[in-house]
Amino acid sequence: MDLALIKDISKSGIALELFTPPVAEVVSVSLVGADKREIQISGRIVHSARSSAGKMKLGLSLTGAQTEIRLFLAKAAEAYRLKLMHAV
Numbered sequence: 001m002d003l004a005l006i007k008d009i010s011k012s013g014i015a016l017e018l019f020t021p022p023v024a025e026v027v028s029v030s031l032v033g034a035d036k037r038e039i040q041i042s043g044r045i046v047h048s049a050r051s052s053a054g055k056m057k058l059g060l061s062l063t064g065a066q067t068e069i070r071l072f073l074a075k076a077a078e079a080y081r082l083k084l085m086h087a088v
Contacts, residue, residue, distance in 0.1 A: 004029070007057070009076055012069065013043065016058045022048065027060065033075040034082055041072040 008015035014029070022045060030040040043060030051057055062069045 004058075006031075006076055006080060009073055009080065011073070013046070013059060013061045014073070014076060016060060017051070018056050018058065019054075021050075021056050022058065026063070027058075029060065029072075031072075031076060031079055034078055039072055039075050041068060 004016040004018035006014055007017050016029070026042055026044050028040060028042050030038050032038050041062055041064055043062045045058055046061045047057075047059030049057050062072065
């Protein structure tokens with residue numbers, strides 16, 4: 001299991017940054033929301049590149065039911081906002 005940072009969120013996917021290259025075209029992503037519950041979803045890699053710092057940048061198109069995708073994206077956005085609030 002690799003740790004990754006969510007760098008961007010869209011209506012149908014997410015951009016991730018991680019230290020090691022993916023080993024499959026479909027990956028599973030999980031996060032722990034503010035409510036301390038883990039939520040998991042799968043995504044198909046639609047873009048990958050190595051940054052100048054040597055990290056991998058991935059674009060994922062999330063797969064699954066629209067309700068699952070919306071829930072995951074809402075939890076990801078909530079976790080991202082909380083992270084920003086704590087950084088100030």
